[in-house]
Amino acid sequence: xxxxxxxxxxxxxxxxxxxxxxxxxxxxxxxxxxxxxxxxxxxxxxxxxxxxxxxxxxxxxxxxxxxxxxxxxxxxxxxxxxxxxxxxxxxxxxxxxxxxxxxxxxxxxxxxxxxxxxxxxxxxxxxxxxxxxxxxxxxxxxxxxxxxxxxxxxxxxxxxxxxxxxxxxxxxxxxxxxxxxxxxxxxxxxxxxxxxxxxxxxxxxxxxxxxxxxxxxxxxxxxxxxxxxxxx
Numbered sequence: 001x002x003x004x005x006x007x008x009x010x011x012x013x014x015x016x017x018x019x020x021x022x023x024x025x026x027x028x029x030x031x032x033x034x035x036x037x038x039x040x041x042x043x044x045x046x047x048x049x050x051x052x053x054x055x056x057x058x059x060x061x062x063x064x065x066x067x068x069x070x071x072x073x074x075x076x077x078x079x080x081x082x083x084x085x086x087x088x089x090x091x092x093x094x095x096x097x098x099x100x101x102x103x104x105x106x107x108x109x110x111x112x113x114x115x116x117x118x119x120x121x122x123x124x125x126x127x128x129x130x131x132x133x134x135x136x137x138x139x140x141x142x143x144x145x146x147x148x149x150x151x152x153x154x155x156x157x158x159x160x161x162x163x164x165x166x167x168x169x170x171x172x173x174x175x176x177x178x179x180x181x182x183x184x185x186x187x188x189x190x191x192x193x194x195x196x197x198x199x200x201x202x203x204x205x206x207x208x209x210x211x212x213x214x215x216x217x218x219x220x221x222x223x224x225x226x227x228x229x230x231x232x
Contacts, residue, residue, distance in 0.1 A: 031062075031209050031227040033193055034167035034181045036146045037110030037136040039101045040066060040231075042073035050209065050227030059223070060084040066097065074101045080118065093118035093127045099134070105144070110136035114150075129153040132163060142171035152185055161185045175201050179211075191215035195225070205231040 031050040040046055045067035053059040066078025076099040083092045095118035103111040112134035120127045132150030139145060145168055152163035165183035172178050177197045184190035193213030200206060209227035214220060 031211055031225045032167065032179060032181065032195070033183045033191075033213075034146050034148050034165035035099075035114055035132070035134055036105070036144075037101060037103075037112035037134040038105055039074065039076035039099050039112070040068040042068050043070040044068060044231055046229055046231040048227065048229045050225055052223055052225040055222045058085060064097065066099075075099070076101075080116070082118070092121040094121050095119055095129075105136040105138050108138075110134075110138075112136075114148075120155075125155060126153070127155050130163065144169050146181075148183075154185070158188060161188055175199055189215050189217045 031048075031052070045065065048064045048066075049062065051059065051061045060082050062080060062082040064078060064080040066076050068076045078097045079095065080097055081092060081094050095116060097114075097116040099112055099114050101110070101112045103109065114130065114132040114134055117129040118127045119125065130150060130152050132148050135147045137145045137147075146166070148163065148165040150163055152161050153159055154161070163183070163185050165181060167179060167181035170178045175198055177199070179195045179197065180192070181194075182190065182192045191214055193211055195209055195211030198208045207227075207229040209225065209229075211225040211227070212222070213225075214222050
């Protein structure tokens with residue numbers, strides 16, 4: 001049960017390494033489990049890097065570059081490489097990621113679609129894949145809600161499942177935003193995460209994330225994440 005729960009959690013965390021908004025504070029994606037509907041600023045690329053540590057010591061490191069071209073401003077294309085040091089995957093996963101924005105959040109409700117897959121570089125087998133509907137509701141300039149739902153594949157005892165997630169983001173000032181989210185893979189486990197993102201106003205091309213979360217499985221697994229996003 002413990003190994004199965006780790007596998008679900010690791011897949012969830014890798015699954016949503018997608019876009020980061022152009023805005024300086026409110027910005028889902030990266031090490032957040034729940035993603036927003038927005039693509040990267042057209043003509044801009046970014047690289048997301050983070051390390052997650054699980055109690056009592058498993059975890060993984062991730063690097064995920066992505067770009068949105070000026071010619072196709074509604075499409076973000078990227079890839080992800082994640083190396084796991086755990087009892088289940090214990091190796092590198094590599095694969096493509098894509099996000100399509102059908103309606104920007106500036107219209108009142110943002111609608112997007114996220115797609116991704118990861119292949120174990122050691123075995124050649126598909127490790128995970130996902131197709132996720134992404135909805136963003138900007139309640140105010142400083143507060144918004146993100147909702148996700150879709151199909152999740154994970155090489156495990158339960159390969160196909162429903163993924164769901166909901167997140168609130170709040171600009172709390174001092175170049176900081178607060179994120180709180182809940183997520184799950186059903187049938188499977190559920191969890192939550194809370195974190196702060198620091199985007200220095202003098203250098204808005206950088207985001208720094210500090211996150212802590214829990215998955216409510218048999219041992220109630222806790223995890224902590226440090227991340228950085230660089231745009232260019």
